[in-house]
Amino acid sequence: MPEEIRLIRPDELDQLLELYRLLHPADPDARENPDLPQLWEEISNDKNLFYPVVVVDGKIVSSCTLAIVKNLTRGLRPYGLIENVITHPGHRKKGYGTLALHKAVGIAQEHNCYKVMLLTGHKDEATLKFYDRAGFVRGEKTGYIIHL
Numbered sequence: 001m002p003e004e005i006r007l008i009r010p011d012e013l014d015q016l017l018e019l020y021r022l023l024h025p026a027d028p029d030a031r032e033n034p035d036l037p038q039l040w041e042e043i044s045n046d047k048n049l050f051y052p053v054v055v056v057d058g059k060i061v062s063s064c065t066l067a068i069v070k071n072l073t074r075g076l077r078p079y080g081l082i083e084n085v086i087t088h089p090g091h092r093k094k095g096y097g098t099l100a101l102h103k104a105v106g107i108a109q110e111h112n113c114y115k116v117m118l119l120t121g122h123k124d125e126a127t128l129k130f131y132d133r134a135g136f137v138r139g140e141k142t143g144y145i146i147h148l
Helices: 010-023 036-045 096-110 125-133
Strands: 004-007 052-056 059-069 079-087 115-119 143-147
Touching: 004 096, 010 036, 010 059, 010 079, 052 096, 059 096, 079 096, 096 115, 096 125
Parallel strands: 079 115
Antiparallel strands: 004 052, 052 059, 059 079, 115 143
């Protein structure tokens, strides 16, 4: 069982970036970008951005990003958008990704979101079933929505 399911702390950026290297190996290493410290400070202080993490043995093994988007429809209720879902390959199939997603959905509920959307570029059925099992519903464009 994981030690913690919580939001990332500002001093854990390196661990998150290590996971992102697994998510998008062809991307340039963000740690080499001189804009990173300022961007991370802005992200850390943004009350509408959340980075749920699952920590096992003191190490972040799973995460996703939740953005809360203000909205002028649906009774002025915001919606959530989940991106960058990642679990370290050595920790997959243990429920950690689902725990990170459920933490993000819980945060969206706390912020009165009327839905949470998740889009994936993955086409393999195992990944799509992972999102199905986490409670997301496939849409016409292989999008996923939870109505809250």
